[in-house]
Amino acid sequence: MDxxxxxxxxxxxxxxxxxxxxxxxxxxxxxxxAARLDDRYEIVAGVLSTDPDRSRAAALAIGIEPDRAYxxxxxxxxAESARPDGADVVAIMTPNDSHREYANAALRHGFDVIxxxxxxxxxxxxLDVLATVEETGLVFCVTHNYTGYPMVxxxxxxxxxxxxxxxxxxxVEYVQGGKAAERDPDHDxxxxxxxxxxxxxxxxxxxxxxxxxxxxxxxxxFVTGLEVTxxxxxxxxxxxxxxxxxYAGALxxxxxxxxxSFWVTQAAAGVENCLRIRVSGTRGTIEWMQEVPTxxxxxxxxxxxxxxxxxxxxxxxxxxxxxxxxxxHPEGFHEGFANLYSDAAEAxxxxxxxxxxxxxxxxxxxxxxxxxxxxxxxxxxxxxxxNGAWTSVG
Numbered sequence: 001m002d003x004x005x006x007x008x009x010x011x012x013x014x015x016x017x018x019x020x021x022x023x024x025x026x027x028x029x030x031x032x033x034a035a036r037l038d039d040r041y042e043i044v045a046g047v048l049s050t051d052p053d054r055s056r057a058a059a060l061a062i063g064i065e066p067d068r069a070y071x072x073x074x075x076x077x078x079a080e081s082a083r084p085d086g087a088d089v090v091a092i093m094t095p096n097d098s099h100r101e102y103a104n105a106a107l108r109h110g111f112d113v114i115x116x117x118x119x120x121x122x123x124x125x126x127l128d129v130l131a132t133v134e135e136t137g138l139v140f141c142v143t144h145n146y147t148g149y150p151m152v153x154x155x156x157x158x159x160x161x162x163x164x165x166x167x168x169x170x171x172v173e174y175v176q177g178g179k180a181a182e183r184d185p186d187h188d189x190x191x192x193x194x195x196x197x198x199x200x201x202x203x204x205x206x207x208x209x210x211x212x213x214x215x216x217x218x219x220x221x222f223v224t225g226l227e228v229t230x231x232x233x234x235x236x237x238x239x240x241x242x243x244x245x246x247y248a249g250a251l252x253x254x255x256x257x258x259x260x261s262f263w264v265t266q267a268a269a270g271v272e273n274c275l276r277i278r279v280s281g282t283r284g285t286i287e288w289m290q291e292v293p294t295x296x297x298x299x300x301x302x303x304x305x306x307x308x309x310x311x312x313x314x315x316x317x318x319x320x321x322x323x324x325x326x327x328x329h330p331e332g333f334h335e336g337f338a339n340l341y342s343d344a345a346e347a348x349x350x351x352x353x354x355x356x357x358x359x360x361x362x363x364x365x366x367x368x369x370x371x372x373x374x375x376x377x378x379x380x381x382x383x384x385x386x387n388g389a390w391t392s393v394g
Contacts, residue, residue, distance in 0.1 A: 004038070004039055004040065005346050005349065005357075005358070005361075006040045006345050006346060006348075006349040007039075009349040009350060009352075009353045009355065010349050010352065010353065013039065013040060013041055013042045014040060014041045014042075014088045014089050014345055014348060014349065015041070015042060015044045015045075015085070015086065015087045015088045015089070016035055016041040016042065016043050016044065016087060016088070016089050016090075016091060017043075017044065017045035017046060017076055017080055017087035017089070017090050017091070017111070018031065018032065018043060018045075018046040018047075018048065018090075018091045018093070019046070019047050019073045019076065019090060019091070019092050019093070019094060019102055019106075020047075020048065020092060020093040020094035020095075020098075020116075021048060021093035021094075022048030022049040022054065022055065022058040023048070023049070023054070023058050025093065027093050027116060028048070028093050030145075030333075030334070030337055031091050031093050031114075031116070031143070031337075031341075032062065033334055033337075033338070034145075034334065034337035034338040034340070034341045035091065035338075035341050037334065037335070037338035037341070037342075038324075038338055038341070038342040038345075040341065040342050040345035040346075041089070041341065041345060043062065043063070043064065044064065044065075044068060044085075044087055045059075045064060045068040045069075045070065045076055045079075045080050045086075045087050046058075046059040046062070046064050046068070046069065046070065046076070047059070047069075047070040047071065047072060047073050047075070047076050048062075052071035052072070055069070055070070055071055056069040056070075056071065068080075073094075073102055073105070074105070076090075077090070077105055077106060077109045077111070078109075080109075080111075081109040081110060081111070087111065088111065088112065088348065088352070089111060089112045089113070089114060089344075089345075089348060090102070090106040090111040090112075090113050090114070091113075091114040091115075092106070092113065092114070092115045092116060093116045094116075095196040095197075095202045095203065096118060096120070096121050096196075096202060096203055096204050096210060097121055097196075097201060097202040097203070097204075099115055099116070099118070099119060099120050099121075099129075100119075100120045100125040100126075100128060100129050102115075103115050103119070103129050103132070103140070104128065104129060104132045107132045107133060107136045107138050107140070108132065108136070110136075110138070111138070112138045112139040112140070112344075112348045112351070113138065113139070113140050113141070114140075114141045114143065114340075114341065114344055115140065115141070115142055115143070115370075116142075116143050117142050117143060117144055117214055117215070117218075117365075117370070117373065118142075118204065118210050118214050118370065118373055118374055118377070119142055119367060119370025119371065119373070119374060120370070120374060121203075121204040121205065121210070121374075122205075122374065122378070123371070123374050123375050123378050123394060125374075126370055126371045126374040126375075127371060129367055129370070129371075130367040130368065130370070130371050133366075133367040134367075137351075138351070139344060139347045139348045139351055140366055140367040140370075141340055141341075141343075141344035141347075141364045141365065141366065142365040142366065142367070142369055142370040142373075143337065143340055143365070144214070144215055144218040144219075144222070144340075144365040144369065144373075145333070145336045145337040145340060146215060146218075146219050146275060146290065146336060147218065147219065147222045147336075147340070147363070147364070147365055148322060148335070148336035148337060148338070148339030148340045148343075148364075149290075149293055149322070149331075149332070149335075149336040149339075150294070150310040150319045150320075150322040150323045150331060151288055151293060151294060151295065151296040151308065151309070151310065151319065152219070152222065152223060152288060152336075153318045153319045153321075153322050153363070154296050154308055154310075154315065154316060154318070154319035155223045155277075155279070155286050155288055155296055156222060156223050156225070156318060156363070157316035157317070157318040157319060158286060158298070158316065159223060159224060159225065159279065159281075159286070160225065161316065162283075163283065163284065163298070163300075164279065164280070164281035164282075164283050164284040164285065164286055164298075164300075165281035165282030165283030165284065165301075166256070166281055166282045167224055167226060167254075167256060167258045167279060167280070167281045168258050168259070168280055168281060168282065169258060169259060169260065169278075169279070169280040170220055170224060170226075170252065170254065170258060170259075170260035170261075170277070170278070170279050170280075171260060171261050171262075171276075171277070171278040172216045172217075172219060172220050172260070172261075172262050172276070172277045172278075173216065173262070173263050173264065173274070173275070173276050174212045174213070174215055174216040174264040174274070174275045174276075175263075175264070175265055175268045175271045175274045175275075175276075176212065176265065176266045176268065176271060176272070176273055176274070177266070177267070177268045177269050177270050177271040177272065178266055179239070179246050179266040179267050180239070180266075180267045180268060180269040180270070181239075181269070184198060184241075184242055184243045184244060185198055197211070197244075198243065198244055200244075203244075204377070205377070205378075205381055206235055206244075206245040206248070206377060206380075206381055207244040207245050207246065207266075208235075208244075208245045208246050208247060208248055208264055208265065208266055209235060209245065209248055209264070209377045209380060209381070210377060211266070212264050212266065212275075213248055213262075213264045213376075213377060213380070214373040214374075214376070214377060215275065216262060216264050216275065217262070217372075217373055217376045217377075218365060218369060218372075218373055219275065219277055220252075220260070220262075220277065221369065221372065222363075222365070222369075223277060223279060223288075224254075224258075224279055226254040226255055226256055226258060227254065227255045227372070227393075228252050228253070228254060228255075228260075228376060228393045229253050229254060229255050229392065229393060230252075230253040230390050230391065230392055230393065231250045231251065231252050231253070231262075231376075231379055231380060231383055231390070231391060231393060232250060232251045232383055232388045232389065232390045232391070233248060233249065233250035233251075233379075233380040233381075233383040233384050233388060233391070234247075234248065234249050234250070234384050234388055235247070235248040235380055235381055235384040236248075236384065237267075238265065238267045239267050246265060246266045246267040247263075247264070247265040247266075247267060248262075248263065248264050248265075248380060248384075249261075249262065249263035249264075250262045250263070250380055250383070253390075272291070273290060273291065274289065274290065274291055275289070275290035275291075276288070276289040276290070282301075283300065283301050284298065284299050284300040284301050285297075285298075285299040286298050286299070287299070293330070293331070293332045293336075294309050294310055294330055294331065294332075295307050295308070295309060296308040296309075309327060309328070310322075310323040310327060310331060311323050311326060311327040312327050317360060318360055318363065321360045321361075322335075322336075322339045339364075340364045340365070342361075343361040343362070343363065343364045344364050346358060346361040347361055347362060347364075375393055375394040376393055378394070379391045379392065379393040379394065
């Protein structure tokens with residue numbers, strides 16, 4: 001990424017306002033780092049907490065001017081849309097149940113939007129956001145950040161190029177161990193509300209599916225270009241007496257006739273963050289694992305296995321665009337996240353200038369992808385409640 005197409009088109013960086021992601025938030029810091037990494041944005045405004053005083057203090061701490069450190073999201077949207085130097089883009093990283101509210105409000109105020117996943121907690125809410133995106137014609141990015149990894153994009157490009165032939169089999173898993181021993185909160189109403197992820201109203205109907213299941217599903221769609229048409233699923237918990245889901249598994253049927261398997265858990269003791277995908281076609285197989293992110297294994301039929309690396313031999317343009325440094329140097333989570341911000345920035349700048357963005361910049365997850373993820377979650381829950389019956393994915 002040697003040039004800055006945003007500055008070339010607009011003559012300046014995009015002005016970004018952030019909603020959510022305040023003190024103690026891992027994902028908030030990730031969004032802000034990603035926005036800055038390629039110099040496409042300057043963070044000019046924010047509301048970082050539901051507590052007004054805490055929000056203002058947190059905004060000042062990251063360099064936002066006092067008059068743009070807001071107490072509420074509504075105040076931010078009203079004030080920034082009225083300023084001649086107001087924000088261009090709003091990034092949303094609040095609890096899941098408020099994504100639709102803030103996304104729709106930001107779009108209706110004329111802001112392009114970057115939203116943490118999932119796009120919403122229910123399919124109806126997700127469809128409502130999609131309708132607003134289509135009505136306004138604005139850019140909407142959902143931060144399924146694993147689609148930004150160079151070797152994930154290499155896999156997508158190789159499959160689109162026909163290098164593994166017609167896809168027949170797909171396996172995806174996302175395995176974590178962070179909740180293997182963690183007890184669910186013993187809730188005493190006198191102690192205040194549940195942590196939001198444990199509240200199905202705020203965090204969504206399935207903790208594991210909303211948290212990591214949507215990532216696994218999105219990775220399959222991104223890499224293969226296929227849609228899941230039916231699934232047979234089990235969703236529940238492995239840790240005894242747990243109140244939320246920590247496990248889900250499913251058999252999958254795809255729109256080209258391929259078959260697949262899916263499983264995700266946050267209760268695998270000792271495992272850290274293992275997202276893995278294997279796609280087999282009539283001419284070969286590709287394999288990628290997030291914990292070894294700079295290697296894509298290609299196993300062509302009747303030939304020795306190959307390992308593809310960023311900027312190494314055989315790198316395709318979509319992958320090359322996602323790499324910042326020379327071959328042999330590791331890139332990972334931060335850079336993948338930043339690739340989505342950078343691609344969205346180019347699309348936003350092009351829209352604002354009335355020009356066309358580089359087609360390679362248009363592979364970030366959008367509102368349609370967000371809807372597909374929520375539909376997948378709902379179908380898995382429906383199937384599980386019917387003892388694993390085959391269920392259509394809307």
